[in-house]
Amino acid sequence: MADPRALARHARAYVDISALWVRAAMAYRASWWMLTIGGFLITGIDFVGIWILFHNVDALGGFTLQEVAFLYGGSGVAMALADLFVGRIERIGQMIRLGKLDQMMVRPVPLLVQVCADEFALRRIARVLQAALVLGWGCTYVDWTPSRALLTGVMIAAGTAIFFALFIGFACIQFWTTDSAEVANAFTYGGNTLTSYPLSVFPSEVVKGLTFFFPIAFVNWYPSLQVLGRDDPFGYPDWTQYLSPVVAVALVALALLVWRTGVRQYRSTGS
Template sequence: MVRTYVLLAWTWTRAGAAYPLSFCLMVVLGFVLSGLDVAAILVIFANTTTLAGFDRTQVLFLYGTANLAFATCDLLFSNLDRIHTHIKAGTFDTMLIRPASAWIQMATDRFMPTRVGRVAQAAIVLGVTLPGLDIPAGRVWMIPVMVGCGIVIFTALWTLAGALQFALVDAPEVVNAMTYGSGLASQYPMAIYGREMVRGITYVLPLAFINWQPGLYVLGVDDPFGTPEFLRFLGPVAALLLSVAAGLAWRHGIRHYRSTGS
């Protein structure tokens, strides 16, 4: 599967690189547009010293880890949310008869390597922020774990969103709320949200395990909502459970798919 993914993604990358000036401009544009999120955080801290008890460096750390995971997933797998266009056009049928996974084909359909600019922006923010944090050496290991788990969680969300489109073909806004909405919600300290919402994104849709719960451990900060400390280490478990649910949903959608006949 990995080899197939790389071959298909490389095909689209070569096509995009055929126009180097346009390719470079799109990478830079993605970098700049992602920087607007950082600009919004800086504007907030131009008028206050803390946000829900977190200072600017801590907020940028939470942003950097969440956005690095989100931007990486957006680069690699976000085209899963375009499945509704193939279902309506009848072109999804051809993916089912090819000797490759339909999931891999959808993930690499019109692969956009120019999104690497967003990944670079998030990585730079995280890299610049880390030296300003007093993180004990014994807790640094959690940072790559939380980014990795974040990538898996976002990928599972995109897979769920793709599976949902087998039933809701004309509801792209629902898909965007699940994917891009989740990415936006995880960029800030979850202490800014209401208690009931935080419970929902902890125990139902596990966005809190992308950077909030493990981030509290890294920063050595108590959860203002008083959640048990063992939750700080359950990111891999949450990622695994959501991945299993997404895989089952995708298989269910494939099995119940009905061709347009076109």
């Protein structure tokens, strides 16, 4: 797994498989554009809701609209990127039932790569763009320093990796139950919803939970406090604001371990 040449080969296989699906989808070009633009508008409504909220209040959990945009966009971009690249894994139960997984297992590309690239839908990029736009707007209000810019980049990468881990880890439940995609959604999409708001709107117990047990606070909350120049409302030490990459690596490692266990326990279907 750690061999860079092998990783490059797997990435190449991912691109080859996805390219095939993009080409297939582009056969119906008008339909593709409609779905993509539609996706962009629908997810856009999401932030419009927050914007309307700010017509009635000046701050949410002590954060301005621009700061909330930065938080929302940071989590949104990370989620949308993870969803674009590995979101298909939530269909793994269906792949098991249809016997598709068996076929993937006899091809010389790691199963995880094939599962994630299967029926790759480029139209999900609409969500990335929408979140990036909100993040970009939030960014214009940030008092930039080189280290804050770097930390923002790291935050997006780590956040994407954390959602990546959540997608994979929770999809593995389906190795045992074959039909429980909704359970995984509660954690992936649910996690995204929670981190779309400043965590200061929640009681401190919830934030404790989102830090130590289900650590999605590291997707955007802690690094954003540093970038926005805010003190931690719950009094956690400053170094937690740099911890996102560590949490991301640990969660990805854990998710891959669960994945391996799931594949080894895989029972296939009859005949």
